[in-house]
Structures are given as structure tokens and as C-alpha cells.
Amino acid sequence: MIxxxxxxxxxxxxxxxxxxxxxxxxxxxxxxxxxxxxxxSGTMAISESTLKDTVLMLVEEQNxxxxxxxxxxxxxxxxxxxxxxxxxxxxxxxxxKEKVDVIFGCWTSVSRKSVLPVVEELNGLLFYPVQYEGEExxxxxxxxxxxxxxxxxxxxxxxxxxxGAERFVLAGTDYVYPRTTNKILEAYLKSKGVADxxxxxNYTPFGHSDWQSIVxxxxxxxxQGKKTAVVSTINGDANVPFYKELGNQGIDAADIPVxxxxxxxxxxxxxxxxxxxxxxxxxxxxxxxxTDENNSFIKQWHDYIGDSKRVTNDPxxxxxxxxxxxxxxxxxxxxxxxxKVADAMIGITTANLTGGTAVMNKxxxxxxxxxxxxxxxxxxxxxxxxxxxxxxxxxxxDFLPGSxxxxxxxxxxxxxxxxxxxxxxxxxxxxx
Amino acid sequence: MLRVFxxxxxxxxxxxxxxxxxxxxxPTTTIEEVLQHLRSRSFDDKAAxxxxxxxxxxxxxxALLKALQDRRxxxxxxxxxxVLGERADGGWxxxxxxxEADLGTVESRAAAPITINNRLRRQIENLxxxxxxxxxDAAQRRAAATSLIGTKDPDLLAALRERRAREDNTSVAAxxxxxxxxxxxxxxxxxxNTRLNAIEALSGSLEPTVRNALRSRLDSYAPSERKAVxxxxxxxxxRTARYQTADTLFFGLSLGxxxxxxxxxxxxxxxxxxxxxxxxxxxxxxxxxxxxxxxxVFPQGHEWSLLVAIPAAFLISGFVGxxxxxxxxxxxxxxxxxxxxxxxxxxLILQQAVRVIFSPLNRSVVTPEWMSGAWQINxxxxxxxxxxxxxxxxxxxxxxxxxxxxxxRLGLQVRAVSxxxxxxxxxxxxxxxxxxxxxxxxxxxxxxxGVALAQLTNVGPNLGQAYxxxxxxxxxxxxxxxxxxxxxxxxxxxxxxxxLEPVSxxxxxxxxxxxxxxxxxxRKPRGLFPQRGRAAEE
Numbered sequence: 001m002i003x004x005x006x007x008x009x010x011x012x013x014x015x016x017x018x019x020x021x022x023x024x025x026x027x028x029x030x031x032x033x034x035x036x037x038x039x040x041s042g043t044m045a046i047s048e049s050t051l052k053d054t055v056l057m058l059v060e061e062q063n064x065x066x067x068x069x070x071x072x073x074x075x076x077x078x079x080x081x082x083x084x085x086x087x088x089x090x091x092x093x094x095x096x097k098e099k100v101d102v103i104f105g106c107w108t109s110v111s112r113k114s115v116l117p118v119v120e121e122l123n124g125l126l127f128y129p130v131q132y133e134g135e136e137x138x139x140x141x142x143x144x145x146x147x148x149x150x151x152x153x154x155x156x157x158x159x160x161x162x163x164g165a166e167r168f169v170l171a172g173t174d175y176v177y178p179r180t181t182n183k184i185l186e187a188y189l190k191s192k193g194v195a196d197x198x199x200x201x202n203y204t205p206f207g208h209s210d211w212q213s214i215v216x217x218x219x220x221x222x223x224q225g226k227k228t229a230v231v232s233t234i235n236g237d238a239n240v241p242f243y244k245e246l247g248n249q250g251i252d253a254a255d256i257p258v259x260x261x262x263x264x265x266x267x268x269x270x271x272x273x274x275x276x277x278x279x280x281x282x283x284x285x286x287x288x289x290x291t292d293e294n295n296s297f298i299k300q301w302h303d304y305i306g307d308s309k310r311v312t313n314d315p316x317x318x319x320x321x322x323x324x325x326x327x328x329x330x331x332x333x334x335x336x337x338x339x340k341v342a343d344a345m346i347g348i349t350t351a352n353l354t355g356g357t358a359v360m361n362k363x364x365x366x367x368x369x370x371x372x373x374x375x376x377x378x379x380x381x382x383x384x385x386x387x388x389x390x391x392x393x394x395x396x397x398d399f400l401p402g403s404x405x406x407x408x409x410x411x412x413x414x415x416x417x418x419x420x421x422x423x424x425x426x427x428x429x430x431x432x
Numbered sequence: 433m434l435r436v437f438x439x440x441x442x443x444x445x446x447x448x449x450x451x452x453x454x455x456x457x458x459p460t461t462t463i464e465e466v467l468q469h470l471r472s473r474s475f476d477d478k479a480a481x482x483x484x485x486x487x488x489x490x491x492x493x494x495a496l497l498k499a500l501q502d503r504r505x506x507x508x509x510x511x512x513x514x515v516l517g518e519r520a521d522g523g524w525x526x527x528x529x530x531x532e533a534d535l536g537t538v539e540s541r542a543a544a545p546i547t548i549n550n551r552l553r554r555q556i557e558n559l560x561x562x563x564x565x566x567x568x569d570a571a572q573r574r575a576a577a578t579s580l581i582g583t584k585d586p587d588l589l590a591a592l593r594e595r596r597a598r599e600d601n602t603s604v605a606a607x608x609x610x611x612x613x614x615x616x617x618x619x620x621x622x623x624x625n626t627r628l629n630a631i632e633a634l635s636g637s638l639e640p641t642v643r644n645a646l647r648s649r650l651d652s653y654a655p656s657e658r659k660a661v662x663x664x665x666x667x668x669x670x671r672t673a674r675y676q677t678a679d680t681l682f683f684g685l686s687l688g689x690x691x692x693x694x695x696x697x698x699x700x701x702x703x704x705x706x707x708x709x710x711x712x713x714x715x716x717x718x719x720x721x722x723x724x725x726x727x728x729v730f731p732q733g734h735e736w737s738l739l740v741a742i743p744a745a746f747l748i749s750g751f752v753g754x755x756x757x758x759x760x761x762x763x764x765x766x767x768x769x770x771x772x773x774x775x776x777x778x779x780l781i782l783q784q785a786v787r788v789i790f791s792p793l794n795r796s797v798v799t800p801e802w803m804s805g806a807w808q809i810n811x812x813x814x815x816x817x818x819x820x821x822x823x824x825x826x827x828x829x830x831x832x833x834x835x836x837x838x839x840x841r842l843g844l845q846v847r848a849v850s851x852x853x854x855x856x857x858x859x860x861x862x863x864x865x866x867x868x869x870x871x872x873x874x875x876x877x878x879x880x881x882g883v884a885l886a887q888l889t890n891v892g893p894n895l896g897q898a899y900x901x902x903x904x905x906x907x908x909x910x911x912x913x914x915x916x917x918x919x920x921x922x923x924x925x926x927x928x929x930x931x932l933e934p935v936s937x938x939x940x941x942x943x944x945x946x947x948x949x950x951x952x953x954x955r956k957p958r959g960l961f962p963q964r965g966r967a968a969e970e
Contacts, residue, residue, distance in 0.1 A: 040792075045893070
């Protein structure tokens, strides 16, 4: 049944794409083009293909409401195939050839870094929906995922304040996001008085599958009398064997809890979560949160995808927020011109799926609530803690020596992505 | 905070009322109010409610605590009440928490389990451990006593002492002694002799909690105690170190067995036939997906579905292998570069095909009960069952393959063709058919490896890529065309990797192993066990 529907959908998509390219020739000016730059093949397809469907769903819904500025929205899907240089090429294709008005895309930091010079050069507009390491703010990019202070720092606070953790294992995959996040966390932990020997840092290659000795070292590290917690920035596929090994070696969440920043509902859908109950994740969204907005979003998603078992996750909410903010900004600016929309974006608010409203700040990052959830046996998270109010995303971490004094402010008179508040100079990302 | 205190006070009154008067005087109102407190957003409130529930003496208290622990205690959102419930086709079937009367079904999001966190889970476990001390089953009693190591709670310690006096099972008694001795180390008012005796009794224990308790006594004011603690710690550390070496060796063996499984099919197709098959990893992946499909077909048979999956995976991957040989590789014998490119293309096609059919998301393969968990030999040394089974499985597959090659007619023909195709054909062997069968055999074994790997890692479209390089490394290192070489290479690389990993970290360990193999191949291009004879000279 699912198979059949999938083929139907493929056929529809093919027909639609054909029809779209025809109609695009006929009346290019009558639609607003929305570029979707997410990998549909290769390693990252597992995470990114869901976001493509999310944007398509949101576009369809917006069109049902009559589109924007009296025009229909027209999605343009390209496949950068988990290939970082191809992301830049496809972004160029979307902006120069397809003339899209906005791009929703990228997942990994390296793909964003690859697209960044292209959108800046061609003055495009990119909405980036994934939690990331910060240390960046571009005039042409809006970051709707969490910055480290909206995910990592509150999670560590929770470990220290609520669970009484005194010893920390920072385990991550060996690339830019975990390395930067762990640097920030290490500085933060030390500022909280955690000693050097109570921090263990461990990096593993992408797709690492043999976790026996690392898990056994964590077990040993955690058996020294002080309450130990693991902060995991392990990415993608490596999580499944990691959690399986934790379960097999009998590491109980009550003894050594693991808090993860890259594990959400989708990643858990490939795992038997029975042995993982009680391990934690920090996000801005969980599917289990019970609000009217979330309930109707989940229903809409299930209807759209035709499978009531598909989960929703944090980057989907970030895409949802980004899309709605962009739509509001276009209506406010009465134009899809990049500069006008970018100006209109600042201060725009939209409803979070978890309740309350998200605000787009001057540094192109969001203010939103931070939630900590415990893994349950059904693959969902139960919220055990959340921030009282909104947390403003901080583009430049206060805990790294290089970025302590930097701020990003894309309003007059500063108009700069890395403005040094001490020397009052802009580091070079100023708008022309 | 004030609220918590007020609540605790209220609950205390309630429980004392419940205890003072007989439970007959409307205990239901009491317990219902306690249940209402479980709805609080504050975990402190919930903790107080759990304590009150445990001490209420209500006949349903234990069952309700168990339900809370198992996430079967729900908040019925429509009626705003606490109920029991279990999953029933996409929704919940609800029951009254006290009478267990059926309250009908609701859809999934209309009810939600009462959230508990790790602290509350531990609290419930401790409450149950106290009960478990009097369990008729000795193993349960020992587990309860062991789980209480490190506790300082006077109530629990009194319960332990009371049980110790009546305990007739020696192993349970020993576990209780360990727990009591550890408590003696932590207690400030115990006298020196008691503590010295406790240290003496604990000096062989491998429990991490015991070691930490001993450490806390290192700054004792009494020199005799300090000395006793140092000796005890030294003994413990020496024993721990021995077990850690054993642990590392086991990790190495198990990594080796995974490498062996991944490489053994390649040892046939690449080693014996000389075909560089870049799609080997994808054949493993097909085996893993077969496991998933078999589990979908037999949703109730998780315990034995692996036994069906093994032959099924062999047949499916083998069949795909025969197809690849018949339609592609057959035309490319003797042209290694083109074979490499063609099979690489096939690997991409298979990956994308799986993405289209099964979606790019990982699929969840259930681990059977008998493969989960670990064989806990002592507190610092345990062997995980899935790894033990996979080591045994890898060796079985290896021996089976060896038998096929050495003892069967097919094996004889395969060896003949691989050594000298022309002569073999001259002797009447249909080398075409043998090629297809050999490739099918190698591919089928890759599929079987996939069944085992599905227990360890993701079942996703990228599964194969993760193993292809390792497989080639093992076959080349072991000596092309030599099965024993593959075995030796797999285990030595596995153990070397695990010995390096604690010293250098996982990333560097991988690099070191790779550099070592490159250097080794420079020195001995034919690997550990080169094939001898005329055929090898070609």
C-alpha cells in the first residue's frame, strides 16, 4: 500500500515537474519561486529528504490559502546528492538559472559553508533549519535552528543543576559542529568550576560502528564516584550502534545519562528504544508536546505524507517557522526582493509548534524556547524540563576567546555580521 | 519549595491517617488525591507523591507504582483524570486505576503517560528493591541487595540488617555484607575496628561503588585505616587491570569477527575469482534488508526470525550476485579497471533502488531477546551476547565455506577454474557455470554477513559503504586467494585496532592501521599468506 502510494507520488512529482517547467516558461512572472536545496540521495538523504517534503507541504498549504501577493508559489526541487561542492553549484543554478526568490536548504555545516559564498555573491536568500555550531551570521542567511546557547548550554545546565553531574564525557563525530560545540562546552564547564580531569573528550570518525571500547571507557570514567553524564554530538548513522552498545553494556540512564544534540524522533525511528529509556536530548521541539498547533501540524504531515507512522522533528519545526516567517515578511515588504524581505524579516514573529511565539532577531537567529526530553520506549521524547521563556540565539559564542566580543546586527547603523563591540569595527561581513 | 513542603506535610497527614485508621475507611479518596499530585509539572511534587503512594499501604499501591514505571499510568485528557492504559491498535485502551474496570479506547494523542524522569525512576527502583529483599527467589534478593550498594538510607540499611539475620543463602548473604560494609565506610559514627573489618572484607570486591567508598577513606585520620585502604585499593586495581586486558582482547576478537564476516564473501569473489567487486558492500546491505523484511513478514516471530533470515539473505544476495555476474562481469573478465567501474555503478544503482523502495530512512531491526544484554562475569568484566553470537557465527560461516571449497565437487571445480581456467575447461569443467556459481556463493555469504551486521549497526542504504574498504583491506592483507589468510588478517586487524584505540583515539587508530597495511603491502605485495604455484605467477 505504502509502496503503491510512493510510486503514485513519484509519478505525480514527475508530471508536476514537467508541467511546472512548461508553465514556468509560459508565465515566469506570475509565480513566486521557492528553491529547495536538500539532498535526496547519498548519506544525508536520510535526514534531508524529510525537509524537502516539509517545504513542499508548506508550499501546497500556502497555495491553498491563495499564495502570496496574489501569486502562486512554485517549488523548485534540486538534489545536491550529499555532495558539498554540488550544493554550491545547485545553489547557483537555483538563483541564476531558476531565478528563485528564496531557498530552503542545507543540513550539514559544511554544505552551508559551501553555499554561503554563492548566496552572498548573487544576493540570494537562504533559510537554514538545523541546529549548528554558531560562529557565523550572514546578511543572506536566516538561521532557524538552534545556536549552541539554545541547545548545548541549557542542556549542560540541566545536567549540572537537576542531575547533579560533576564529570562530563564530550563525545562527538570528528567534524566542525562537534569540535566547535565541544570547545564552547569545555570553556563553559571550566567557567562552572569543573576540573580538567573531570572532562573527557572523544572524537570518532563519520559512520563509526564499533563502539565497544569507547563505551567501556565511558563506563570506567563514570564509575569513579562522581555523577557522570555524556554530552553527545555524535552525528547521523553512528548513533544507532552507539546506543545499541550502551544498551548491551548495561549503561543505565539513571547512572550515566547521555544527552544528545543530534538525536531526534527521526534518528530514533531506526532503533529499538527499549534499553534507551531515560537518555536525554535537547531541542526546541518534540513531537510529543501537546499544543493545538503541534497537533494540527502532525495531522497535516501525516495526511500529506500518507503514513501515520512518520514522525516529526526539530528541523521540521525550524523549517515551518522559517517558511511562515518568510511568508509574513514577503507580505509585509509587499515584494520578494531579497533586501526588502531581509529587512522585513527582523522582528517578525510566528507561532512555535510548542506554544508561544518565535522572534527573528537582528542577528538573523531566532528566539525560541529550549526543551529537554527523555527518550521513551515508543521512540518519542517526554519533556522533563524547559526554559521559562524564550532564549535568544547567539551567533557568536560568549565562551570562545575569539568570538567573545563579536556580535551580529543586521540593522542600521551597524549592519554587520561580526561586529566587534570593543573595537567598534566590522570584521568584514558588512553589507555593501 | 514551600509548596513542596506543604504537599509533603499534607501527604504525611494523609498517610498517617491511612495507617492509623484501617484501610476500610475510604482509602480510595486518599489514593485518588495522591494520584492527582502525580499530574504536577514539578518533579519534586511527583517524588513526594510517589513516596506517599509507596507508604500508603493501599493494596493497589505496588501495582500503580509499577504502572508508573512502565508508562502505563496515563492522563486521560478528555476527562482530565488519571487512568491505567495500554497500547491498542494506534490508540490506548483505558482502565480505572483502582478497579481496573474497562473505560474504552481513545486515540493516541488523547491520553499521555505520566512523565517520570531518571530521578523518579531510581526512586521507584529503590522502593522496589526494599520489597525485593524479601522476594522468595534468591537471585532477586541478591540483585536487590547489590542494587542498594552505596546507599546511606538508615531505613534501607535496617531492612538489610534484618534480612541478613534471616538469610540462609550464602551468595545473598555475601551481597548483603558487601552493601552493609560499604555503608559502614560512609558512616561517620562507626568505630575504627568495624571499618577496618569492613575494608578487609571489601578488599577483593570489584564493585565500582565499593572502590569509591574505599577512596573516600584515603584521608582517614587513622594511619592503620589509611594503610588498609591503600592495600585494598592496590589489590582491586590489579584485578581490574587484568580484566580490562581481557575486555580489550574480546573487543578485538569481536571487531575481527565483523571484519571476517564482511570480508569472507569478498575473499571468494575477489580472492578466488579475481573480480574487483565494488558492489560487495551493497550485497551485504541486501542481506540486512532481508532481515528487516523477514521481521516484517513474521511480526510475532522476533525470537526465531533470524533463522529464516539467514537462508533467505543467502538466496537473495546470491541471486543478485548471479545476475551481476551473468549480465555484467562475464563480459569484463581480464579487464579489472572496467570491472571496478561497472561494479561501482551497480553499487550506486542498488543503493538508490533501496532508497526508492524502502525510503532513505533507516529501518529498525529488532534484536531477539536471547541476543540482548551481556553476560556479567563480574562488575568490571562482561561479554555482550550479540558479540559472542557474532564471533561464533563468523567462525561457523568460515568453516562452512572452507568445507564447501575443500570437500565438495563444486569446491574442487572452483579451485580448478581459479588456478587455471584453460586446463580446467580442457578437463570438461563448464567454467561459465562455475564462475556464476562462485560469484553467487560469494555474494550469498555477503548476504549472510548482512543478517549479522543488522544486529550491530544501521540498516540503511549506506550500510554497505561502511564495510567495503575494510573488506578489501582484510582480503589484501591476508593474501588474495587464501581463506586462512583472511581469517588471520581479520582477527589481527581487529585486535590491533582495539589495542590502539584507547591510546590514540578511534580516528588515529584507523589511520595507523591503514598506514601499516600500505607499508606491509609494499614489503609483501601478496599479503600474509601468498598463494603459491604456477597459477599465482600469472
